[in-house]
Amino acid sequence: MGAGHGHQLHFHGHSPVHRMPAHLKLLSLLSFIVLVVATPREQYWAFVVYALLLAGVVAISGVPAGYLLRRMVVEVPFVVFAALMPFVATGPRVQVGPFTVSEAGLLAAWGLLAKGTLGVLASLTLGATTEPRDLLLGLERLRLPHQLVQIMGFMMRYLEVVTDELRRMRIARESRGFTATSVRAWPALGSTAGALFIRSYERGERIHLAMLSRGYNGRLPVTHQAAATPAQWAQAGILPALALATAVLAVAL
Amino acid sequence: MTTPVLDVRGLAYAYPDGHQALFGVDLHVHRGERVALLGPNGAGKTTLVLHLNGILTAGAGSVHVSGLPVARENLLEIRRRVGVVFQDPDDQLFMPSVRDDVAFGPANLGLRGAALEQRVVDALDRVGMVDFIDRPPHHLSFGQRRRVAVATVLAMEPEVLVLDEPSSNLDPASRRELADILRSLDVTVLMVTHDLPYAYELCPRSVVLSDGVVVADGSTRDVLTDDALMAAHRLELPFGFDPRTIPAP
Ligand SMILES: Nc1ncnc2c1ncn2[C@@H]1O[C@H](COP(=O)(O)OP(=O)(O)OP(=O)(O)O)[C@@H](O)[C@H]1O
Ligand SMILES: [Mg+2]
Numbered sequence: 001m002g003a004g005h006g007h008q009l010h011f012h013g014h015s016p017v018h019r020m021p022a023h024l025k026l027l028s029l030l031s032f033i034v035l036v037v038a039t040p041r042e043q044y045w046a047f048v049v050y051a052l053l054l055a056g057v058v059a060i061s062g063v064p065a066g067y068l069l070r071r072m073v074v075e076v077p078f079v080v081f082a083a084l085m086p087f088v089a090t091g092p093r094v095q096v097g098p099f100t101v102s103e104a105g106l107l108a109a110w111g112l113l114a115k116g117t118l119g120v121l122a123s124l125t126l127g128a129t130t131e132p133r134d135l136l137l138g139l140e141r142l143r144l145p146h147q148l149v150q151i152m153g154f155m156m157r158y159l160e161v162v163t164d165e166l167r168r169m170r171i172a173r174e175s176r177g178f179t180a181t182s183v184r185a186w187p188a189l190g191s192t193a194g195a196l197f198i199r200s201y202e203r204g205e206r207i208h209l210a211m212l213s214r215g216y217n218g219r220l221p222v223t224h225q226a227a228a229t230p231a232q233w234a235q236a237g238i239l240p241a242l243a244l245a246t247a248v249l250a251v252a253l
Numbered sequence: 254m255t256t257p258v259l260d261v262r263g264l265a266y267a268y269p270d271g272h273q274a275l276f277g278v279d280l281h282v283h284r285g286e287r288v289a290l291l292g293p294n295g296a297g298k299t300t301l302v303l304h305l306n307g308i309l310t311a312g313a314g315s316v317h318v319s320g321l322p323v324a325r326e327n328l329l330e331i332r333r334r335v336g337v338v339f340q341d342p343d344d345q346l347f348m349p350s351v352r353d354d355v356a357f358g359p360a361n362l363g364l365r366g367a368a369l370e371q372r373v374v375d376a377l378d379r380v381g382m383v384d385f386i387d388r389p390p391h392h393l394s395f396g397q398r399r400r401v402a403v404a405t406v407l408a409m410e411p412e413v414l415v416l417d418e419p420s421s422n423l424d425p426a427s428r429r430e431l432a433d434i435l436r437s438l439d440v441t442v443l444m445v446t447h448d449l450p451y452a453y454e455l456c457p458r459s460v461v462l463s464d465g466v467v468v469a470d471g472s473t474r475d476v477l478t479d480d481a482l483m484a485a486h487r488l489e490l491p492f493g494f495d496p497r498t499i500p501a502p
Contacts, residue, residue, distance in 0.1 A: 132349060133349040133350050133353070133389075136349065153348070153349055154347065156349055157346075157347055157348065157349055157389070157390070157391065158343075158347075160391045161343050161391060203343070203344060206339065206341065206344040207344050207347050209303070209308055209339070209344075210337075210339050210344050210345045210347065211347065211357075212308055212332070213306050213308060213332055213336075213337045213339075214332065214357055214358035214361060214405065214406070214409065215329050215332045215333065215358055215361030215362055215409070216357075216361060217329075217361065220357075221356075221357065221360030221361055
């Protein structure tokens with residue numbers, strides 16, 4: 001397998017992080033995030049420890065830091081929101097450089113930013129080291145409702161088909177001299193959305209027929225037994241265990 | 254004579270909106286035959302295909318597959334026996350990877366583990382796509398997707414392979430590769446097509462469906478050279494193609 005055909009988030013590799021069964025990684029990620037969120041934001045040192053732990057995982061996975069950092073742009077809206085908080089929040093004021101800002105707002109902004117960044121980075125690491133298909137199998141092993149996993153699977157499979165359909169419709173519009181520059185263009189965009197909906201709906205019906213034709217009876221067959229070894233459980237437990245120790249200390253101190 | 258693989262008698266069907274698409278279709282296909290199903294747009298070809306594996310239920314008449322009636326209680330077995338390859342491979346390939354997709358049918362039939370994996374690899378091997386087993390379907394070319402779609406059905410080891418317009422949207426090389434694959438398979442084939450040279454090349458026998466009835470059934474050469482029949486049912490040979498001057502393959 002080459003790196004080219006994975007999804008955009010996935011970074012091909014063979015590290016222990018890559019090889020770990022997806023459901024363990026999911027559990028590990030979930031507990032890490034819960035612990036980070038539960039940590040009082042005044043304990044600045046704890047977040048440094050979390051960041052170091054995460055950096056350790058990234059180092060083991062062999063995913064270049066730049067690769068993850070570039071994908072962290074999804075966090076930008078939160079950063080903007082966090083940056084506004086010290087200015088709009090009320091309460092005692094402190095002087096930061098040329099600005100006088102709310103002390104409580106500053107702390108809240110820091111908490112949001114630190115916890116958000118850690119969460120995004122941890123999730124990106126999971127995404128970069130896990131094939132989307134394995135992620136779905138992992139969710140299924142974690143007993144997520146069957147239908148939900150199926151829907152996510154179809155979404156993954158058809159996202160590109162639908163995006164492509166949308167792109168073709170846009171090209172067809174623009175080839176006939178349409179440009180979306182003003183409110184007057186909205187009806188045309190609306191009918192595009194309508195057409196896309198109908199097309200997707202009809203495709204859904206055709207897919208359903210194709211599934212029935214191959215003996216589908218309402219459940220996707222479970223064909224993979226990606227069982228985890230005790231050693232892998234232990235490995236997957238390292239990050240949450242260290243994070244737990246940090247969180248306990250942070251609360252106790 | 255032996256039991257036909259496909260035995261359609263007096264099949265009539267009206268869509269729920271009242272549009273009658275089939276008016277008493279009779280069709281027999283025997284083991285090992287390769288039959289082309291020809292007819293103009295809207296003739297009812299796809300509607301007929303959807304009856305062969307019980308997606309649509311006959312309004313009147315009957316469909317038997319190797320003697321087994323197409324009825325609710327036999328559906329799983331019918332769908333194992335009749336493999337339908339739909340026109341758009343994006344409709345047929347709905348799983349996140351080629352392996353999962355080809356495994357979908359046999360897994361529904363109860364196969365698991367090594368036997369399942371073997372089926373998947375065999376089916377992909379027959380269409381020359383084993384190397385793509387771990388790829389997501391949407392990263393394949395159209396021709397490759399069509400081949401994988403054929404594999405998804407072959408993996409169920411059907412008695413008859415039904416293809417709805419298999420050569421549509423294929424470039425000439427992919428079209429020929431698919432023809433080679435179909436010829437190499439040891440299964441009965443019913444192929445819906447508008448591609449008359451393709452029908453001539455692959456299918457010794459042709460059936461013409463028009464306005465919901467079978468209007469001709471005979472050797473492909475005879476059908477394609479019957480000018481009156483062809484003209485009456487909106488069938489036209491492509492420019493420069495004359496079956497009279499080409500020896501039957
Ligand atoms: N879901 C439906 N509801 C109502 N009428 C339909 C439906 N699907 C098809 N029809 C009608 O039934 C008739 C037969 O359609 P069918 O799709 O079987 O034709 P076809 O021979 O496959 O045509 P083509 O060569 O264009 O694929 C057509 O007149 C069509 O309009
Ligand atoms: Mg059709």
